[in-house]
Amino acid sequence: MYIKFWGVRGSVPVPGKDTLRFGGNTTCIEVRTSDGQLIIVDAGTGIRLLGIELMKGDFGKGLGVAHILFTHSHWDHIQGFPFFVPAYIGSKDDSGNKLSGGCNIFNLYGASDVDDRLEATLRGQMEHFYFPVDLNYLSAQINFHPLASKNIQIGNTTVMARRLIHPNGVLGYRIQDGDKVLTVATDCEHPSDGSIDKNILELAQDADILVYDSQYTPEEYNPVAHGLQGPSKIGWGHSTFSEGARIAAEAKIKRLVITHHDPLHGDDKIAAMEKRVQEIFPASMAAYEGLVIQI
Ligand SMILES: [Zn+2]
Numbered sequence: 001m002y003i004k005f006w007g008v009r010g011s012v013p014v015p016g017k018d019t020l021r022f023g024g025n026t027t028c029i030e031v032r033t034s035d036g037q038l039i040i041v042d043a044g045t046g047i048r049l050l051g052i053e054l055m056k057g058d059f060g061k062g063l064g065v066a067h068i069l070f071t072h073s074h075w076d077h078i079q080g081f082p083f084f085v086p087a088y089i090g091s092k093d094d095s096g097n098k099l100s101g102g103c104n105i106f107n108l109y110g111a112s113d114v115d116d117r118l119e120a121t122l123r124g125q126m127e128h129f130y131f132p133v134d135l136n137y138l139s140a141q142i143n144f145h146p147l148a149s150k151n152i153q154i155g156n157t158t159v160m161a162r163r164l165i166h167p168n169g170v171l172g173y174r175i176q177d178g179d180k181v182l183t184v185a186t187d188c189e190h191p192s193d194g195s196i197d198k199n200i201l202e203l204a205q206d207a208d209i210l211v212y213d214s215q216y217t218p219e220e221y222n223p224v225a226h227g228l229q230g231p232s233k234i235g236w237g238h239s240t241f242s243e244g245a246r247i248a249a250e251a252k253i254k255r256l257v258i259t260h261h262d263p264l265h266g267d268d269k270i271a272a273m274e275k276r277v278q279e280i281f282p283a284s285m286a287a288y289e290g291l292v293i294q295i
């Protein structure tokens with residue numbers, strides 16, 4: 001399994017001199033499976049760059065197929081989609097009908113229950129109040145697949161989705177290709193009673209890689225518990241690197257990758273957080289734009 005991070009930032013893109021090392025684009029992860037399937041996790045602004053890269057191959061000719069797993073539909077996870085060039089590639093007949101065999105195909109998966117309506121949200125952000133091009137105009141074939149808590153099969157790869165703790169809900173994913181397992185748990189908060197979310201444990205058990213939301217330091221998350229002043233981040237739907245390390249040890253994962261970096265955290269701050277998490281769980285690192293991991 002080949003994994004490449006195209007966006008690792010949380011909440012909002014942050015270009016600038018302080019984010020050059022870890023990157024400023026929001027969440028997007030490319031996964032290539034052993035049987036050649038392309039799975040993309042989230043369409044934050046990082047997907048724009050992935051799209052430019054994909055255009056050099058089959059997607060530039062309208063012959064590409066990809067599966068996009070959405071964790072949820074908050075802005076920082078969908079905003080890159082209108083700028084994803086391969087979605088515009090496809091042939092149409094004189095009546096505007098898409099020609100089969102000549103269009104890129106994108107299968108989009110997201111939660112259908114609660115208020116997390118993926119299709120409605122993606123259409124909404126492309127209404128002309130917000131964006132000049134309607135979703136129906138896209139020349140690629142876009143297929144929506146509502147997901148509840150069930151497994152899906154993409155070629156030889158099994159994808160398990162579970163609900164995690166986040167305002168309005170979020171899905172975590174366990175992507176299993178043979179004996180290789182990637183777990184993505186972003187935009188998730190740990191339970192306030194000190195326990196570990198059982199759904200995360202189920203997704204992460206014995207995984208090769210756990211990509212985990214570590215937007216805050218423990219001090220930022222709960223200042224009072226550390227004798228500090230300042231607003232608490234409890235209930236905001238994000239977690240800390242120390243919780244990530246705790247889950248990594250409990251679930252016996254091989255490598256922890258902390259992500260969803262806070263927009264207020266510059267490169268030096270993230271590097272310091274990386275050092276701190278490595279002191280707790282040595283096989284840890286902070287995700288950065290362009291990071292490639294092969295398992
Ligand atoms: Zn987010």
Ligand SMILES: [Zn+2]
Nearest residue numbers: 072074166187
């Ligand atoms: Zn979110």
